[in-house]
Amino acid sequence: MQEFRGPLKITLNGDPYEVAGPLTVSALLSHLAIDSRRVAVEHNLVVLKRPLYESTVITEGDQIEIVNFVGGGSACSPRECLSGVPALSRTSRAG
C-alpha cells in the first residue's frame, strides 16, 4: 500500500464523500464509527462478505453502500421509518 495518504473521492451512500486513502473497508467503517457486525456493505454494486472487509481496498471513484436493519416495511415512507434514511439509490448498474 502507498505511503502517501491523499484525499480519496468516493460515493458513500449516494453522496460524494472524501476520506484519506487508500484505505480498507474495515478502516472506513472504523473511521465512521460503525460496528461492522451490524451492517452490510456493497462495494461497486457487489455485496461484500464480512471476512473481506479487512482486505478490500477502497480506491478513487468507488461506490460504497453501507446498510443496516431498521424498523419498517413498505407501509413506511422513508420519512416515517424509525431511521428516516432513504432506501438504496435506484440507479441501475452500468451494462
Add this chain to the structure above:
Amino acid sequence: MNDPLIIAGRAFHSRLIVGTGKYASLPVMQQAHEASGAEMVTVAVRRVNIGDRTQPSLLDYIDTNRIFILPNTAGCYTAEDAVRTARLGREAGLSNWVKLEVIGDERTLFPDNDALLTATRILVKEGFVVLPYTNDDPVVCRKLEEAGAAAVMPAGAPIGSGLGIQNPNNIRIIRESARVPLILDAGVGTASDATIAMELGADGVLMNTAIAEARDPVGMAEAMKLAVQSGRLAYCAGRMARRPYAAASSPVEGVVGR
C-alpha cells in the same frame, strides 16, 4: 396443542409474525413484540445514517435468541433493487431468509407481480428462502410456489389500510391449492380480521400497522396473539355448516300449551 408453523423446515410455535415499523418508540415496539408472542419479525434494510450516529439501533430492542429476524425488501420497485436489497439483507443478518416485496404502485402499495416472480426465481436460485408478499390472486400464488417460494403471502387488503380481508373467497381458493404455507400478509386492522384469516385456513398472519397504530399497541398485540390462536383452533376444530334458515336447538315435542 403442538401445532407449529413450519416454513422451509423451520418450526415456529407462534403463527403471528409482526413488523417493526411505525412504533412511537423502540421500547414500545419491544413490549408489543413481547405481548404478541411472535417468534419472527420483519425489518427493513436501509442506508446507515452517516451524518447522525446518535440514532438508537433496532437490534438493541430485539432479542435475536428468541426472535428470528426476517429482512424485507420494502421500498423496492424493481426486481433488481429487490434482489440487491435481499443480498444485502442476507449479509447484514443471520439467515438467508427474505420477505420479498416488489411494489408496483406507490399509492396502493400493490405488488408488481411480474417483477416479483422474476426476483423470486433469481433469489431461489441463489439459495434464499423467499417469502413473497403478493395479492390475493390464486394464479400468481401458484406461480410463486412453482418458482420455489417457501410460502405465499397474499394481502387481505392494501398495506396499512386496516380494511380486513376484502376477498375471503380468494384466500380460501388459494388455501385449497397451496402446498406451501399461506401467510395472510397486509390489511389486518383488528383482532377479528386475524381470526378470520386463520379460519379461512391461513397458516399464519403477518401484520404491522394493526399493532403499531392501535391506541394501545401492547394491548392490541396481546389481542392479536389470542386472535390468531383462536382462529387456528376454530379452523382445526372444523366449523359447523352454514344454513340459510333456522335449525332449532331444542326438541319440538313436549312444549307446554302446544
